[in-house]
Amino acid sequence: MNRLDGKIALLSGAARGIGAETARKMAEAGAAVVIGDVLVDRARETAKEIADAGGKALAIALDVSRRNSHGQPPSQQRRSSSASSTSS
Secondary structure: OOOOOOOEEEEEOOOOHHHHHHHHHHHHOOOEEEEEEOOHHHHHHHHHHHHHOOOEEEEEEOOOOOOOOOOOOHHHHHHHHHHHHHOO
16 A cells, blocks of 8 residues: 555646656555646646556646636636736
8 A cells, every 4th residue: 555545636836847746756656646737738748647657647727826727627717817817
């Protein structure tokens, strides 16, 4: 049994670099990882790499600088972002 078996880890900014490596290490330790990043395509690639190595991973669009960016499809986030920037 691994240390993180049965745990879910949500990592922001984990599409590449230190965040991606952290996601890989957590998956190796047994966690299912959720990779949140503004670089959605790269986050998907990282999640696929983890899954291909036998881990569980999900990529989501996440921009921590914008309220409520999580849980919305990327197309909706773009509309929300542009609407808020034009109303200022």
